[in-house]
Amino acid sequence: MNYRFVFLLSVIILNVIQKGCCSSWLNQEDKKATFSFSGNLKLDIKNDKENKLNDFENNKNVERLNEGVTKIMQKEKELIESNKHVKDVVDEVGIVIKKKYNINELPPSGLTKDEEEDVKEDSAFLSDDLEEAAENFSLSGEKKMEDHSEICYPDYSMPCPLHFFRTSTGCVPLRTYEGPCNKIQNKLIYLYDEQKASWAEICEVNWPCMPLECSYGRDYNSVCPINWIDIGKGLCRNIYKNEKCAGDINFSNMSFEEKKSMEKKCGIIWKCKSITYTTNFDDICPLHWENIGNYKCKAPQDYKGPCPNISNLKKYNTQEKKENIENVCLVNWPYSIKVNEYQRDYNVDCPIGWSMMENGFCRAPENYKKSLKCKEEVSFDDMNADQKHSYSLACNVDFPFKDKQDCKRNYSFACPLGWIPSKKINYCKAPLNYKSSICKNVSKFKNILDNQKNYYLKFCDIDWPCEGEIQNSMIYTQISVDHLEEHGKKKYTRGPVDSETGLII
Incomplete structure (x- = not known):
């Protein structure tokens, strides 16, 4: 009995084991049947290469990004160093300017400390930086110019270009000037029109446009009109093609009225008359400044230059010293104008x-x-x-x-x-x-x-x-x-x- 029970139990256990093995094998066969082979024996290798390639590209992009960040940081560092160098150069130039024109000895106000503080609030006096002091002075004294038939003819009869201030000794660059010629230009008066044009190109500056009406009239005494060159013996040649008036023209024997007629006929124009400035340094104070006594000079309300609004000019009693004050303070002494007739x-x-x-x-x-x-x-x-x-x-x-x-x-x-x-x-x-x-x-x-x-x-x-x-x-x-x-x-x-x-x- 007991043996029969044991035998039956053994048979049952054996069947269960066999059934489990077959089911496991069938399940594996089912899994294999659902797999669809691509026919590419190197599939795994290709996928591996693509993965490696993607990893390489990602790493490369990261390296590029790091290099870009490094370059930006380097440029920022160089920019900081460059700015520091520029500041040092500007400081050195400022020292030279101050030494040359005695800017450290600018005219004192001659007032008490309390009075001086009140004046400084009104004057916006910036003694440390001449360039900064001229910030609001950039367009002062410049005449508003009009275009002539929408064409800008540079008016070389003007003593100085735009963003420069005229003094008795030359043209002083203002803070608004951004070109390379940052010194006082005392030779511009010696240049003729073509040389002024070349100088303007080199120094990255423009002359004012010629107005519709010249302040002192047109210079019909000049040999040739604008954009025509003197080729000798009274003959003028147009540097551009002029269909209305082709060829060389002799203007030397023409009257003023005939030249005016030629302006309309040929579409040409004569330049403005030039003028000569003669400065008189007899006065204690600059032009438009009020003499309030004891060598003290009071600036006009619209003065925005670098000197105190009330300045003591007792030490500046010679022409040379007054010329230096003109250049440093951006002022003029009284002058007369003579038209070159x-x-x-x-x-x-x-x-x-x-x-x-x-x-x-x-x-x-x-x-x-x-x-x-x-x-x-x-x-x-x-x-x-x-x-x-x-x-x-x-x-x-x-x-x-x-x-x-x-x-x-x-x-x-x-x-x-x-x-x-x-x-x-x-x-x-x-x-x-x-x-x-x-x-x-x-x-x-x-x-x-x-x-x-x-x-x-x-x-x-x-x-x-x-x-x-x-x-x-x-x-x-x-x-x-x-x-x-x-x-x-x-x-x-x-x-x-x-x-x-x-x-x-």
Whole structure:
């Protein structure tokens, strides 16, 4: 009985085990039957490569991002260092400017401490930074310009470009100027229009646009209109194509009315008349400043410059010191304006007082002060009118007026036009190539009446300068004795000689 029970139990257990094994195997077979093979034996390898490639790209992007962040941080560091360097340079420049123009000795107010504090609140005085002080000064004194037919013709008759302040010694850059030419420009007056255009391009600045109406009228005395160049002998050539007026045109013989007519006909325009500033430093205070006593000057309400609104100018009693105050404080002393009315005759061979030599060069008078750039002997043949004008300013010479018939003569000059003062008191010496059968080469003109000077004018082929004709040259009021004696020793070894002057009589 017991054996039968054990046997049956064993059979049951065996069946259960077999059934479980078969079910497990069938389940595995079912799993295999649901799998769909792709036919690519390298499937696992490809997936592995893609995963590695994705990991590589991700790592690469991370590296790029890190490099970008590193570069940005490096640039920020360099920018900080650069800003520090710029600040150091600006500080150094500021020290130089302060030293050169005595900015550390700017005019004190002469007030009590309490009064000075009240004034400082109104004046916005910034003594540490001249550039910052001129922030609100950028457009002061600049005339509002209008476009001429929507075309901006630079007005080179203006003394200074935009974002510069005119003083008696030059053009001072303001804080609003962002170009590379940050020094006081004292040579701009010597440049002619083409040179000003080149300078403006180099220094990244513009001249004001020419207004519809020039303040002092158009300069119809100039050889050529704007955008036309002087090619000599009175001929002008357009630098751009002009279908209305093609070819070279001679404007030299045209009247003002004819030139105005040509403006309408050809669509051209003449430049504005230039002006000359003459500053008078006699006053204690700058222009528009109020003298309130004891050398104290009170600024106008619209003054936004770097100096106190009430300044004590007792120490600044010379022209040189006042010129420095102009540049530092951005002010002007009273000045007069002279319009350059007469046209210079740049077709003549030589400037006033110079003599033409056989080699075609012009020789300067004996008392002319030469320099490295300004020689004693110069050829003007290859210079156009603008170049001669520029040379006359740079080298202190004057070309004669073109139309002198109706000009008012200035008989206050000791010597006639082209003559120079002699070492002998009250005597004048004629130019080297002067020839006359009536008048001597060395003559006395002291105490001669105006009507007697007219006699010389008529019979001796001499003339006196027109008012304003002598602007740059000083040969009529100064003489270099050493230079005169040097030439006398070299050239005049024989013949009758004036014992006083060393000149041949």
